[in-house]
Amino acid sequence: MESEKKVVSEAEELPRTIVRRVVKEKLSNCSEDGDLSVHKDALLAFSESARIFIHYLSATANDICRESKRQTMNADDVLKALEEIEFPDFLNPLKASLDEFRRKNAGKKAGAAKEKEEKKKRKLEEPSHDSGGGERVENEEDQDGTGDA
Amino acid sequence: MENNQAAAQSSSYPPQPTPPLPPPPPPSSSTPFHHLLQQQQQQLQMFWSYQRQEIEQVNDFKNHQLPLARIKKIMKADEDVRMISAEAPILFAKACELFILELTIRSWLHAEENKRRTLQKNDIAAAITRTDIFDFLVDIVPRDEIKEEAAGLGGIMGATASGVPYYYPPMGQPAGGGPHGGMMIGRPAAVDPTGVYVQPPSNAWQSVWQSHAADDGSYGSGASSGQGNLDGQS
Numbered sequence: 001m002e003s004e005k006k007v008v009s010e011a012e013e014l015p016r017t018i019v020r021r022v023v024k025e026k027l028s029n030c031s032e033d034g035d036l037s038v039h040k041d042a043l044l045a046f047s048e049s050a051r052i053f054i055h056y057l058s059a060t061a062n063d064i065c066r067e068s069k070r071q072t073m074n075a076d077d078v079l080k081a082l083e084e085i086e087f088p089d090f091l092n093p094l095k096a097s098l099d100e101f102r103r104k105n106a107g108k109k110a111g112a113a114k115e116k117e118e119k120k121k122r123k124l125e126e127p128s129h130d131s132g133g134g135e136r137v138e139n140e141e142d143q144d145g146t147g148d149a
Numbered sequence: 150m151e152n153n154q155a156a157a158q159s160s161s162y163p164p165q166p167t168p169p170l171p172p173p174p175p176p177s178s179s180t181p182f183h184h185l186l187q188q189q190q191q192q193l194q195m196f197w198s199y200q201r202q203e204i205e206q207v208n209d210f211k212n213h214q215l216p217l218a219r220i221k222k223i224m225k226a227d228e229d230v231r232m233i234s235a236e237a238p239i240l241f242a243k244a245c246e247l248f249i250l251e252l253t254i255r256s257w258l259h260a261e262e263n264k265r266r267t268l269q270k271n272d273i274a275a276a277i278t279r280t281d282i283f284d285f286l287v288d289i290v291p292r293d294e295i296k297e298e299a300a301g302l303g304g305i306m307g308a309t310a311s312g313v314p315y316y317y318p319p320m321g322q323p324a325g326g327g328p329h330g331g332m333m334i335g336r337p338a339a340v341d342p343t344g345v346y347v348q349p350p351s352n353a354w355q356s357v358w359q360s361h362a363a364d365d366g367s368y369g370s371g372a373s374s375g376q377g378n379l380d381g382q383s
Contacts, residue, residue: 011223011226012219012222012223012226014215014219014220014223014245015215015216015219018214018215018216019249021214022246022249022250022253023249023253023268026249026250026253026254026257027253027257027268030253030254030257031257031266035266036257036260036266036267036268037266037267037268038267038268039267039268039269039270041269041270042256042268042269042270042272042273044270045270045273045274045289046249046252046253046273048289049248049249049252049273049277049283049286049289050245050248050249050252051223052285052286052289053244053245053248053285053286054220054223054224054241054245055223055224055226055227056285057241057244058223058224058227058230058241059227059229059230061237062227062229062230071231071232072231072232072233072234073230073231073232073233073234073237074234074236074237075234075236075237075239075240077237078237078240078241078244079240082244085282085285086281086282087244087247087248087282089247090243090244090247090248093243093247094240094243094244094247097239097240097243098236098239098240101236101239102236
């Protein structure tokens with residue numbers, strides 16, 4: 001009866017706690033008076049529906065990607081797919097998320113790129129300062145003045 | 150001499166409770182200790198403003214709470230799907246969440262109709278059956294549910310010969326585009342006419358809304374669906 005699905009599901013599932021949280025938060029918006037609860041089977045149904053949605057969207061996006069003779073499914077394919085499967089309302093929030101993600105990544109990349117640049121510069125500078133006194137990096141212990149020039 | 154002179158002189162500590170940090174020392178007499186304190190204070194400030202930023206951004210991260218790795222695994226269960234850009238799972242996570250929200254609202258409406266405060270599986274089934282764009286989920290809905298909903302509609306629409314109304318694939322399918330009908334994953338195959346149902350005009354919905362009475366969770370009579378995982382043994 002209350003089988004906890006110990007069966008090894010061939011299909012990966014979405015984490016139930018997260019699905020549950022999403023559903024319950026929405027329900028608390030829907031009704032201000034009193035708590036709405038969710039039957040366990042209903043949660044499974046949500047989970048399963050979401051999983052199939054991923055498949056559906058993914059397959060559609062994949063088709064779009066292939067049509068453009070590409071191998072890698074990209075963000076644009078996904079957005080186009082959403083239109084095709086008639087979820088246009090999702091487009092704006094998704095684009096916003098995507099922009100956010102890209103901005104953050106750009107920041108990280110810029111930071112990482114800068115670091116790389118600076119490391120390169122330092123490396124280039126080291127060998128050219130061979131003529132006495134400039135070997136800060138290597139002779140740090142010698143700062144008290146016993147360095148050999 | 151009056152002691153209530155607020156002593157700005159660093160030589161005498163004022164009797165009132167000291168502020169958490171000592172007053173900023175005059176520049177000339179700055180000791181390494183003061184430098185350190187100032188530094189720490191700055192660092193603390195930076196730390197907290199960063200934390201605040203993080204907290205504000207948590208809302209955004211909350212939206213990505215569906216684990217990307219899991220989403221990727223689900224996507225890759227479809228053999229046709231090969232390479233996925235890094236951005237795609239992000240979109241999927243968000244889309245999934247939005248989808249669950251949609252499904253939740255519509256299911257809730259059904260529970261409301263039936264004056265229940267617990268969402269049940271049949272509420273979701275009803276939401277799927279009623280919403281065109283959820284057609285792709287029809288296979289996980291037990292047949293009984295479809296028939297029940299259809300019965301409500303069939304009376305208005307005029308039932309077809311088989312008693313099961315028809316289904317029209319969403320419009321605007323591009324050439325060789327996405328899947329149609331039931332659970333055709335990744336293959337632009339022909340419409341499979343097996344689980345089909347009608348999409349009524351909006352007026353019909355009103356009467357269904359009112360007349361559709363008893364619809365409590367009395368299914369799960371083993372009417373199994375394509376998705377074995379879902380069949381809740383209740």
